[in-house]
Amino acid sequence: MPTPSANRHQGKVAIITGSGQGIGRGIARYFAQEGAQVVVAEFNKTNAEEVAHELSAFGVEALAYPVDVSDTERVGQMVADVVAQFGKIDMLVNNAGLSRPMPLFDLTPESWEPIIKVNLNGLFFTLQTVAKQMVAQIPDEVKQAGRAPHSYGKIVNFSSVAGRSGRPYDAAYSATKWGVISITQSAATYLAPYNINVNAVCPGLVPTPMWDNIDKVQGQKRQGLQPGEWMQKSIEAIPLKRAATPEDIAAAVSFLCSSEADYITGQALNVDGGIEMN
Ligand SMILES: NC(=O)c1ccc[n+]([C@@H]2O[C@H](COP(=O)([O-])OP(=O)(O)OC[C@H]3O[C@@H](n4cnc5c(N)ncnc54)[C@H](O)[C@@H]3O)[C@@H](O)[C@H]2O)c1
Numbered sequence: 001m002p003t004p005s006a007n008r009h010q011g012k013v014a015i016i017t018g019s020g021q022g023i024g025r026g027i028a029r030y031f032a033q034e035g036a037q038v039v040v041a042e043f044n045k046t047n048a049e050e051v052a053h054e055l056s057a058f059g060v061e062a063l064a065y066p067v068d069v070s071d072t073e074r075v076g077q078m079v080a081d082v083v084a085q086f087g088k089i090d091m092l093v094n095n096a097g098l099s100r101p102m103p104l105f106d107l108t109p110e111s112w113e114p115i116i117k118v119n120l121n122g123l124f125f126t127l128q129t130v131a132k133q134m135v136a137q138i139p140d141e142v143k144q145a146g147r148a149p150h151s152y153g154k155i156v157n158f159s160s161v162a163g164r165s166g167r168p169y170d171a172a173y174s175a176t177k178w179g180v181i182s183i184t185q186s187a188a189t190y191l192a193p194y195n196i197n198v199n200a201v202c203p204g205l206v207p208t209p210m211w212d213n214i215d216k217v218q219g220q221k222r223q224g225l226q227p228g229e230w231m232q233k234s235i236e237a238i239p240l241k242r243a244a245t246p247e248d249i250a251a252a253v254s255f256l257c258s259s260e261a262d263y264i265t266g267q268a269l270n271v272d273g274g275i276e277m278n
Pocket of ligand 1: 210
């Protein structure tokens with residue numbers, strides 16, 4: 001199992017969206033163990049506060065910030081509040097995401113909309129707002145020189161293996177996760193002159209509340225399987241023959257946020273035990 005590298009993110013400030021549970025919570029714990037000050041930017045206030053409390057045990061400053069990432073005004077307020085408290089933002093992990101699996105024919109404009117709103121609008125405008133702040137943090141003389149001497153920020157967006165191939169029972173979700181890869185490439189190119197790195201990760205199967213729901217809808221309801229059976233069958237199809245842990249994903253995200261990844265930008269990294277190989 002991957003283990004955090006002590007001090008890797010010492011003195012750095014990270015906003016991690018959707019970090020109240022699941023993968024985001026794992027990343028928040030991992031980053032805190034690597035010395036980062038973490039903003040738990042999360043829709044569920046109770047979970048945000050619980051995670052922030054948990055992180056303080058690692059000796060770092062953690063801020064619970066209840067936010068709906070699709071509320072652009074609130075995201076703007078969050079960025080201003082984070083800068084007021086911590087003085088800067090070094091890393092953004094755009095992890096918050098929504099999945100509502102259902103057969104393709106059952107999708108309506110009403111069920112399509114919230115997925116797009118969170119996974120695309122929310123992710124894009126959070127990236128845009130934080131990136132503007134990262135650019136504002138670059139000294140004027142560096143901007144005038146036209147090329148930054150070192151990285152001035154790291155952004156990691158959450159795509160999925162569903163952003164690599166279509167999903168008949170999660171068409172809206174899959175569309176957004178393909179879109180995340182496009183946003184990543186656009187932003188990486190736009191922000192390259194500032195040496196701000198933008199990459200995406202594409203996780204495979206991580207047992208979280210999101211996957212519990214996939215098991216319920218696709219396994220239990222659609223195929224009459226027992227709880228957990230669809231997840232198990234899906235795990236058997238993974239070349240490495242196991243599900244990912246949140247730490248598997250956190251280790252990849254942490255690497256992309258580190259100086260070791262200064263020369264990596266615009267990439268979408270599969271972290272999936274070999275499900276997708278392109
Ligand atoms: N679990 C997997 O197997 C898997 C696979 C591929 C990609 N992903 C992606 O990884 C990310 C995390 O997934 P997870 O499995 O931990 O999901 P999860 O549903 O268990 O947790 C998602 C978290 O995001 C928060 N959130 C949702 N909408 C929000 C909003 N509008 N504003 C702020 N917070 C919001 C939720 O409250 C929750 O705490 C998602 O982007 C997901 O699409 C997950």
